[in-house]
Amino acid sequence: MKLDLSPTSWGxxxxxxxxxxxxxxxxxxxxxxxxxxxxxxPGRRHGRGVFGAGE
Structure with a gap:
């Protein structure tokens, strides 16, 4: 299978x-x-809580 990379292609x-x-x-x-x-x-702990990575 070849991927068409022409300027008008969806690929x-x-x-x-x-x-x-x-x-x-x-x-x-x-x-x-x-x-x-x-x-x-303390800032790291807050940052991890905000960004979703718990300790």
Whole structure:
């Protein structure tokens, strides 16, 4: 099966959407982990509660 990546194909739309979604999820995880490392202990506990990762 060959994926049609011509400018007017739905395959290209789906591929770019999936790649963009994966990219921005990865960026969000990176930013979240970087910000939590900068916080002091009480701030980390609050941040984990806000971001959904319990202790």
């Amino acid at each position: 290209r739309v789906i591929a770019v959407t999936a790649a963009g979604t994966a990219f921005f999820i990865a960026v969000a995880f990176f930013v979240r982990s970087s910000l939590l490392e900068l916080l002091d202990r």
